[in-house]
Amino acid sequence: MGNKKGDLIERIYKRVRKIPKGKVSTYGIIAKSIGAKKVNPRYVGYLLHKNPNPKVIPCHRVVDRNGKVAEKYAFGGWRGQKKKLIHEGVKFIGIKRVDLRESLV
DNA sequence: CCGTTGACCAGGC
């Protein structure tokens, strides 16, 4: 596979696309999964926000390490993200937190 | 090439 510098975006997208329905992943896990040395979790979110393609990339399945949804989620804020996750059967703890015990891949 | 930015993370108070 052609590995280039700018492929980080595609690696992240590919990883996010592989998250099963009803499950979630975290920025930190994804950052390490792509394996490009050490990619900052910050940059993962940055790329997703910069290049949102919800038709193929379920970025709503990505939360932070505490299971908290993105406060600045591009499509309706954390509320929109939560709504999509609940629709897929993801359990929530409290208001903004996902049940990582059940939903984390 | 340098400074800024980014949907985070860990540590400290």
Add this chain to the structure above:
DNA sequence: GGCCTGGCCAACG
């Protein structure tokens, strides 16, 4: 237990 600070690294202008 909530808020601040520093750090991390890649992309952009």
